[in-house]
Amino acid sequence: MKKIKVVYIHPSQLSERWLQYYKLDELQNIFDIEYWDCSAFANPSFKAQEMLIRPYLYVLRNENELRENLTRIPKDSLIVCDLHKNAENYGIYKIIAKLFRQIIYINFFSNTQGAYKSKILSKLANSSIKDIVCYFLIKRELKIINISSRNSAKSQYRINHPDYEQFQKTINQGNTIINKDFIVYIDNYFPFHPEISKRNSSINPNRLAPLFYKSLNSFFQKIERNYGCKVIIAAHPSSVYAVNPFEGRKLIYNKTCELIKDCKAVCMHTSNAISFAILCDKPIALLSNAAFKEATLEWKKLHTLSNLLSLDIINTDETTISDSLFSPVNSKIANQYKQEYLIANPNANNALLFIKHFKSIYKKYCLVAKNVTLL
Structure with a gap:
């Protein structure tokens, strides 16, 4: 029986920071995970101080390779996407939307946007008009499932802030x-x-x-x-x-x-x-x-x-x-x-919370899956 596949589409190389934020080494024992480094085309000017190697790391060179890999993975995969929802990445999101109906977004940084009473006001204050338009176009084409460290976020899936851990x-x-x-x-x-x-x-x-x-x-x-x-x-x-x-x-x-x-x-x-x-x-x-x-x-x-x-x-x-x-x-x-x-549950680390949330999201949104064991 196969494990649930979880794919991380990310604009940065795999560094110690993202390894710890996403708890990848812990989660690989529970899920079939892949980390797709899309920095070559989604963030070419960024170079991490250190780059880690893991068996679940895939380095993609262009949007064609992204499309090929999205076609390769099972249709019941959970897609965790950390690309900014803006004009620059709009084409990438359109590629994803042709093959998947929803993505997971993990908001590790909501604590720097909190003076506004709504996410919309925060978006208006911190984005260009072009980016705001593309943000809403992306939300129209894809169901965004939010996991957040913020208590008042419109999400039933909450984690501790990684800085708290x-x-x-x-x-x-x-x-x-x-x-x-x-x-x-x-x-x-x-x-x-x-x-x-x-x-x-x-x-x-x-x-x-x-x-x-x-x-x-x-x-x-x-x-x-x-x-x-x-x-x-x-x-x-x-x-x-x-x-x-x-x-x-x-x-x-x-x-x-x-x-x-x-x-x-x-x-x-x-x-x-x-x-x-x-x-x-x-x-x-x-x-x-x-x-x-x-x-x-x-x-x-x-x-x-x-x-x-x-x-x-x-x-x-x-x-x-x-x-x-x-x-x-x-x-x-x-x-x-x-x-x-910062603090969702002081008695549980994020590895446990991610496992709980991913299984819950899978049951709710990927009911077409067959022969999958929730370990």
């Missing part, structure tokens, strides 16, 4: 990466992150970068003098720096939770890692400057985060440093945030 593993670790007091800056690879360019097609990263980093580094110098400790950079996992733009400050990859756990305070723009700062109860400074504001949609996302957490936005072009620069999130707001965005 990482926090649970990290919080009791005795070892520290940095043995002195430090402030951590959460890098979001501005303005070179490919998603920033996609969302803000009019910006020129090569023009903005010198302005952005000059302001940021000047700000770091001020807080280092005022607080008597170094700023350490929690590097964005997709960042590739030929030259360190932070004036030689230490860059550390893949240790964001550990750095936030041990730091005195956190400074950042927009980042999913805000979850770690709240879980670790750290004072936060939300940063912007004139260069950052030119990326209009990024600025809107930062304003959303500011409203959600009731934190002021600090302008690094003008700020005079004071002891009240970093603000803790109000305990009531922090607890509401944890329950709304």
Whole structure:
């Protein structure tokens, strides 16, 4: 008797991040899984710092190979698709829609969109008109089954936020990466992150970068003098720096939770890692400057985060440093945030929740399956 096939269509190479987010190694014992790396045509400018090899990894080179593989797999397969529902990926979704009626979307990042009362308002605030039109066209052609870490999402399938699970593993670790007091800056690879360019097609990263980093580094110098400790950079996992733009400050990859756990305070723009700062109860400074504001949609996302957490936005072009620069999130707001965005079930990890949800979705939407055993 065969296992249920679960296929992940993804715009990134298989990295440790996605391995852990999707719990792929655990799920391969229960399901017949495949991870399709579509980065060559869905996200060609992105290169992961590390690329893993697994027997269930398939690297697809173009849309024709995507079409061929969709034809190859059983029609009762569960399709988990993490491609943005926008104009750039509209053709890919049309290929999927010709062969499958529904897909699963796992929203790991709803916690950075929460100041809006509806998903539609969030979409309007953070997308271009062209992308919004294609978003609704895709939803018309495919049933989107949502799995989310957000409590109020219109979904019966909820998971823990992966940052909460990482926090649970990290919080009791005795070892520290940095043995002195430090402030951590959460890098979001501005303005070179490919998603920033996609969302803000009019910006020129090569023009903005010198302005952005000059302001940021000047700000770091001020807080280092005022607080008597170094700023350490929690590097964005997709960042590739030929030259360190932070004036030689230490860059550390893949240790964001550990750095936030041990730091005195956190400074950042927009980042999913805000979850770690709240879980670790750290004072936060939300940063912007004139260069950052030119990326209009990024600025809107930062304003959303500011409203959600009731934190002021600090302008690094003008700020005079004071002891009240970093603000803790109000305990009531922090607890509401944890329950709304981070914690679905503190007694079950996401591997167990994915198994439960996938089996439930299969029973509900793939009733044509025959000779399938739910292990």
